[in-house]
Amino acid sequence: MDALAGRVAVVTGGGGGIGTAMARAFAARGATLVLADLDAAALERAATALRRDGATVYTIPTDVGDRAQVEALAEETVRRCGAVHVLCNNAGIALFGEIAQATHKDWEYTMRVNFWGVVHGVETFAPRLIAQRSGHMVNTASMAGCVGMQWLGVYCASKFAVVGLSEALFRELGRHGVGVSVLCPMIVDTRINENSARLRPRELANPGEAFVPPAAAMAGGVIAPDEVARRVVRAVDRRDFYIFTHPEQRDILRRRAARQDRMFEPDLW
Ligand SMILES: NC(=O)c1ccc[n+]([C@@H]2O[C@H](COP(=O)([O-])OP(=O)(O)OC[C@H]3O[C@@H](n4cnc5c(N)ncnc54)[C@H](O)[C@@H]3O)[C@@H](O)[C@H]2O)c1
Secondary structure, X not given: OOOXXXXXXXXXXXXXXXXXXXHHHHHHOOOEEEEEEOOHHHHHHHHHHHHHOXXXXXXXXXXXXXXXXHHHHXXXXXXXXXXXXXXXXXXXXXXXXXXXXXXXXXXXXXXXXXXXXXXXXXXXXXXXXXXXXXXXXXXXXXXHHOOOOOOEHHHHHHHHHHHHHHHHHHHHHHOOOOEEEEEEOOOEOOOHHHHHHHOOOHHHOOOOOOOOOOHHHHOOOOEOHHHHHHHHHHHHHHOXXXXXXXXXXXXXXXXXXXXXXXXXXXXXX
């Protein structure tokens, strides 16, 4: 049975970047879309463009950091569409800077969206997918959820959590016929930096200047969101767990695994 044609796909952070690209790719395969985003204007812009291309799109303004709003998203999706088949917990923000200089509000803002946003999606939607005994969840982490990166420590902590919970979910939901993937891109051409500053809640704002990322943190190949989305669709079709997007990831992961493996050499044991 086709995982996407005639199915209902919910995408958080669907108002821009990778989220809109995933929605476009799902719609091209015949899925009905439910887009959720904190930025209601961006949500409507994305929906208008997708509808122009023939997609059926519902929009539900949602702050994923608020559990009640994510519960309302699930209820409203089922009310309008009858079911949920694919959930992409994709909304996220990124802050740059040294861990030692991060404020407590930097931690709270990052974890609120990147960690709690995914947890809210899981606790709200997983029971529904289990009850259906079908469907697929895609959690957007990052390569920064697989390897610790300097200047991105707070972000890494939030994304490592997403990778860990997704690995456990893959095993647990798999027993119920539900697929799980974790999306781990490196740099993708989106407006995440400006959106992260613009959407930051006032109560979690820092006094003073926003941190400007050093050039080193931004080095590496940049790919288009549509390329990421193509890989997401393939992973949903094949029920792959990891979704990597950049060929250079292979060497980085191998070097990390080799450093771990070295610690098991007999001379160190
Ligand atoms: N762009 C990259 O290089 C990159 C790399 C790795 C991982 N990611 C991850 O990909 C995901 C999508 O990011 P993107 O690059 O497309 O950025 P983006 O800013 O273009 O899209 C993120 C969307 O999430 C929305 N959003 C932010 N806070 C929200 C909240 N509290 N509730 C609901 N929606 C909210 C924003 O309005 C925006 O539309 C994020 O989880 C990000 O961490 C991005």
